Amino acid sequence: xxxxxxxxxxxxxxxxxxxxxxxxxxxxxxxxxxxxxxxxxxxxxxxxxxxxxxxxxxxxxxxxxxxxxxxxxxxxxxxxxxxxxxxxxxxxxxxxxxxxxxxxxxxxxxxxxxxxxxxxxxxxxxxxxxxxxxxxxxxxxxxxxxxxxxxxxxxxxxxxxxxxxxxxxxxxxxxxxxxxxxxxxxxxxxxxxxxxxxxxxxxxxxxxxxxxxxxxxxxxxxxxxxxxxxxxxxxxxxxxxxxxxxxxxxxxxxxxxxxxxxxxxxxxxxxxxxxxxxxxx
Amino acid sequence: xxxxxxxxxxxxxxxxxxxxxxxxxxxxxxxxxxxxxxxxxxxxxxxxxxxxxxxxxxxxxxxxxxxxxxxxxxxxxxxxxxxxxxxxxxxxxxxxxxxxxxxxxxxxxxxxxxxxxxxxxxxxxxxxxxxxxxxxxxxxxxxxxxxxxxxxxxxxxxxxxxxxxxxxxxxxxxxxxxxxxxxxxxxxxxxxxxxxxxxxxxxxxxxxxxxxxxxxxxxxxxxxxxxxxxxxxxxxxxxxxxxxxxxxxxxxxxxxxxxxxxxxxxxxxxxxxxxxxxxxxxxxxxxxxxxxxxxxxxxxxxxxxxxxxxxxxxxxxxxxxxxxxxxxxxxxxxxxxxxxxxxxxxxxxxxxxxxxxxxxxxxxxxxxxxxxxxxxxxxxxxxxxxxxxxxxxxxxxxxxxxxxxxxxxxxxxxxxxxxxxxxxxxxxxxxxxxxxxxxxxxxxxxxxxxxxxxxxxxxxxxxxxxxxxxxxxxxxxxxxxxxxxxxxxxxxxxxxxxxxxxxxxxxxxxxxxxxxxxxxxxxxxxxxxxxxxxxxxxxxxxxxxxxxxxxxxxxxxxxxxxxxxxxxxxxxxxxxxxxxxxxxxxxxxxxxxxxxxxxxxxxxxxxxxxxxxxxxxxxxxxxxxxxxxxxxxxxxxxxxxxxxxxxxxxxxxxxxxxxxxxxxxxxxxxxxxxxxxxxxxxxxx
Numbered sequence: 034x035x036x037x038x039x040x041x042x043x044x045x046x047x048x049x050x051x052x053x054x055x056x057x058x059x060x061x062x063x064x065x066x067x068x069x070x071x072x073x074x075x076x077x078x079x080x081x082x083x084x085x086x087x088x089x090x091x092x093x094x095x096x097x098x099x100x101x102x103x104x105x106x107x108x109x110x111x112x113x114x115x116x117x118x119x120x121x122x123x124x125x126x127x128x129x130x131x132x133x134x135x136x137x138x139x140x141x142x143x144x145x146x147x148x149x150x151x152x153x154x155x156x157x158x159x160x161x162x163x164x165x166x167x168x169x170x171x172x173x174x175x176x177x178x179x180x181x182x183x184x185x186x187x188x189x190x191x192x193x194x195x196x197x198x199x200x201x202x203x204x205x206x207x208x209x210x211x212x213x214x215x216x217x218x219x220x221x222x223x224x225x226x227x228x229x230x231x232x233x234x235x236x237x238x239x240x241x242x243x244x245x246x247x248x249x250x251x252x253x254x255x256x257x258x259x260x261x262x263x264x265x266x267x268x269x270x271x272x273x274x275x276x277x278x279x280x281x282x283x284x285x286x287x288x289x290x291x292x293x294x295x296x297x298x299x300x301x302x303x304x305x306x307x308x309x310x311x312x313x314x
Numbered sequence: 315x316x317x318x319x320x321x322x323x324x325x326x327x328x329x330x331x332x333x334x335x336x337x338x339x340x341x342x343x344x345x346x347x348x349x350x351x352x353x354x355x356x357x358x359x360x361x362x363x364x365x366x367x368x369x370x371x372x373x374x375x376x377x378x379x380x381x382x383x384x385x386x387x388x389x390x391x392x393x394x395x396x397x398x399x400x401x402x403x404x405x406x407x408x409x410x411x412x413x414x415x416x417x418x419x420x421x422x423x424x425x426x427x428x429x430x431x432x433x434x435x436x437x438x439x440x441x442x443x444x445x446x447x448x449x450x451x452x453x454x455x456x457x458x459x460x461x462x463x464x465x466x467x468x469x470x471x472x473x474x475x476x477x478x479x480x481x482x483x484x485x486x487x488x489x490x491x492x493x494x495x496x497x498x499x500x501x502x503x504x505x506x507x508x509x510x511x512x513x514x515x516x517x518x519x520x521x522x523x524x525x526x527x528x529x530x531x532x533x534x535x536x537x538x539x540x541x542x543x544x545x546x547x548x549x550x551x552x553x554x555x556x557x558x559x560x561x562x563x564x565x566x567x568x569x570x571x572x573x574x575x576x577x578x579x580x581x582x583x584x585x586x587x588x589x590x591x592x593x594x595x596x597x598x599x600x601x602x603x604x605x606x607x608x609x610x611x612x613x614x615x616x617x618x619x620x621x622x623x624x625x626x627x628x629x630x631x632x633x634x635x636x637x638x639x640x641x642x643x644x645x646x647x648x649x650x651x652x653x654x655x656x657x658x659x660x661x662x663x664x665x666x667x668x669x670x671x672x673x674x675x676x677x678x679x680x681x682x683x684x685x686x687x688x689x690x691x692x693x694x695x696x697x698x699x700x701x702x703x704x705x706x707x708x709x710x711x712x713x714x715x716x717x718x719x720x721x722x723x724x725x726x727x728x729x730x731x732x733x734x735x736x737x738x739x740x741x742x743x744x745x746x747x748x749x750x751x752x753x754x755x756x757x758x759x760x761x762x763x764x765x766x767x768x769x770x771x772x773x774x775x776x777x778x779x780x781x782x783x784x785x786x787x788x789x790x791x792x793x794x795x796x797x798x799x800x801x802x803x804x805x806x807x808x809x810x811x812x813x814x815x816x817x818x819x820x821x822x823x824x825x826x827x828x829x830x831x832x833x834x835x836x837x838x839x840x841x842x843x844x845x846x847x848x849x850x851x852x853x854x855x856x857x858x859x860x861x862x863x864x865x866x867x868x869x870x871x872x873x874x875x876x877x878x879x880x881x882x883x884x885x886x887x888x889x890x891x892x893x894x895x896x897x898x899x900x901x902x903x904x905x906x907x908x909x910x911x912x913x914x915x916x917x918x919x920x921x922x923x924x925x926x927x928x929x930x931x932x933x934x935x936x937x938x939x940x941x942x943x944x945x946x947x948x949x950x951x952x953x954x955x956x957x958x959x960x961x962x963x964x965x966x967x968x969x970x971x972x973x974x975x976x977x978x979x980x981x982x983x984x985x986x987x988x989x990x991x992x993x994x995x996x997x998x999x
Binding site (some may be wrong): 155195196197215217218221245248 | 384678680799801802803804812877
């Protein structure tokens with residue numbers, strides 16, 4: 034299976050450990066990633082709060098590149114990117130918008146590219162297929178599956194899982210032998226965009242999430258978003274100052290799936306995480 | 315030779331402001347067939363009607379056109395006037411120059427010209443009208459009431475008191491509906507059961523009422539005054555004529571204390587697993603009418619074993635001294651004839667969990683209903699604080715049976731929330747939530763009752779005073795704002811619900827550490843209401859609430875003649891309003907059944923049987939099943955031809971058959987193709 038790949042800024046910058054993990058994990062599953070040539074910014078939070086047209090044009094250009102490369106499916110590991118791409122793809126269904134965007138980005142646009150997030154890629158491969166290929170059981174893992182704000186929202190755009198109480202990640206990890214815990218903060222905000230401007234606020238928000246994960250019996254948190262990983266992992270020291278009882282290892286979903294497929298943690302760049310990744314018993 | 319009188323109304327200023335009525339009268343007087351043309355300020359007033367009557371008598375008019383408002387408003391008025399003056403009422407037509415002209419145009423010249431054309435069309439139609447006689451149909455003097463909650467009970471008792479026989483069909487094993495399970499009622503706090511149970515008993519004993527519990531309406535045929543209704547009597551496995559209601563069976567049942575009771579909305583308690591649970595042969599609640607048990611086939615060990623060819627258990631049968639239990643009981647279909655039907659199927663609460671019957675409506679996963687045991691809906695809370703409930707009225711929370719020290723009540727769960735798919739206000743939640751806070755505070759004096767609300771809607775006699783009492787005397791704490799999320803957390807070994815909300819009056823987020831949360835969920839029609847409406851040919855809205863015929867002037871009638879609605883099946887409403895509407899429906903039934911015959915409008919479809927090719931297109935198209943295929947035979951019994959034929963008792967005169975007939979052999983009497991073509995052609999001149 035080969036699919037289009039849009040890494041976005043995070044995976045080529047601050048979260049290149051996520052890219053290593055994504056590439057290694059999907060390679061082990063036999064998924065070939067065709068990276069978009071000459072891709073540009075997805076617009077993220079900055080564009081849509083300033084200029085609606087720009088917010089559509091930026092991802093639309095990336096969709097145009099995918100179309101030029103004859104890719105009918107485009108995978109963006111960052112939920113912000115996949116949401117923006119999906120939103121633009123929806124807007125291109127309107128003929129007027131499409132005609133205008135074609136002019137702006139100077140590329141023909143059909144609006145037919147299907148945008149996938151990480152979990153949807155695993156769903157496309159098939160949970161049963163992944164479970165069959167797994168070489169070890171994730172028995173020692175009691176993960177709190179953390180979906181964050183953008184994997185399921187806005188529900189009208191994403192139409193993915195129950196947006197308040199999602200279970201798709203839990204189901205996958207349970208299939209691979211882990212014991213996901215029932216907890217409260219699956220879709221609670223991590224502080225996201227406040228990382229730089231309100232460090233105290235972010236510390237409080239991540240403290241709430243990490244504390245609830247520990248209280249609910251989890252021994253790690255699993256994320257599918259580079260931003261969540263930064264706030265929960267890199268900035269966990271701030272949460273500890275607020276009284277977090279223990280280190281909480283933070284894994285990307287691809288880390289756990291990769292390990293189940295027999296990859297070593299180092300092949301998944303797990304050793305580059307800030308918080309130690311040894312599981313408490 | 316036609317002698318038509320045209321009477322143009324000013325409707326005060328409504329028409330005269332934008333239509334020059336004198337100019338209209340003068341122009342219309344020149345139309346062929348028009349014998350006199352007058353105008354007047356209020357044609358519907360007594361002098362106006364007298365003017366029409368006088369002209370009919372004086373000039374011997376053969377047709378009348380009244381140019382005024384919509385025929386929905388006054389056609390009946392003017393036809394009556396004509397009839398009193400000796401003219402056949404079906405020779406009166408109206409030209410709507412108000413709603414369709416003066417109200418929608420502002421240019422006087424154009425509006426006047428349009429009024430003249432509209433009247434010209436009506437004149438062309440009335441020239442081709444024929445005198446018609448109303449159709450008379452006999453009436454079965456018996457009424458059917460569907461649903462036996464407070465609405466159905468009230469309607470049945472009122473009809474029965476009027477001396478008319480009533481059949482009451484209830485799908486549950488007992489009458490009483492939702493009200494039988496409520497604690498106390500606003501705004502007087504009188505006990506719900508105390509006021510309802512005597513009426514339940516009366517329904518069970520009234521000589522004019524035939525009670526059919528555990529039954530459902532299967533099929534409805536016929537028409538106003540002459541309905542044939544098939545009722546499914548579900549297998550109860552207990553012969554209630556033999557049973558004495560002694561209780562030996564349900565006390566002996568090995569499933570006793572193990573099965574969720576739907577009457578208690580499936581409540582269960584962590585500290586005492588048997589609390590609120592019933593046996594497989596059960597009476598839903600002690601005051602049930604009839605006080606006879608029913609066997610729940612899904613949970614009965616004997617009935618389950620019989621599916622595998624075995625005969626296990628059967629303890630209840632051995633215990634029964636009256637020999638009333640029959641494990642081979644089967645559903646039975648019973649046909650009854652009635653003249654009128656009252657629908658009183660009531661409501662249920664919008665289910666807060668994820669799966670919704672209506673795919674356009676979304677659940678509230680963020681409130682954790684179904685996940686957290688101490689998040690309950692308002693009907694469950696009614697059972698918790700009801701003296702007849704599983705806890706005997708002690709306010710215990712389901713998870714561990716502790717008395718909650720702090721309860722959060724959330725209003726508008728579902729209601730008024732476009733994002734979740736329900737736009738309407740459920741009307742009663744503000745009041746019962748205030749009542750809940752009071753009842754809780756009366757039982758737990760140092761408890762805290764927090765309410766999150768959007769607006770307080772407490773219109774009604776002594777209603778707002780009641781809410782103020784909850785706040786000012788009983789100390790309920792009201793926060794104006796919504797709750798975004800509820801999470802369960804263990805604090806000092808006790809499970810607490812963290813309620814994250816906003817107080818938009820102070821502009822601050824609020825977090826309440828509660829022991830219990832009560833969700834005031836939207837009222838929705840009961841499951842199956844749309845399907846029943848379809849059987850009855852009654853309209854319903856996108857949520858499944860049944861449509862009344864007119865929101866103000868015909869609030870209990872429906873567009874299906876002879877079918878009436880009352881209670882929450884028509885829209886959210888409280889007990890006083892439900893009872894008032896039920897009595898109104900009963901009054902309408904009694905009016906209808908007090909006449910020896912019913913008269914129906916003669917403007918119905920008629921098949922020209924010489925032309926009909928019997929293709930059956932009209933039979934399929936008719937929304938009222940009023941057309942059937944019939945055989946025409948000569949006197950020796952030889953088949954001459956088959957043809958479609960309209961049942962005049964059923965036809966509602968909609969004209970669908972006329973539109974689909976390929977051979978143009980159906981026509982609507984009083985609305986023929988000829989008349990419509992003539993009207994259109996009059997515009998071409």
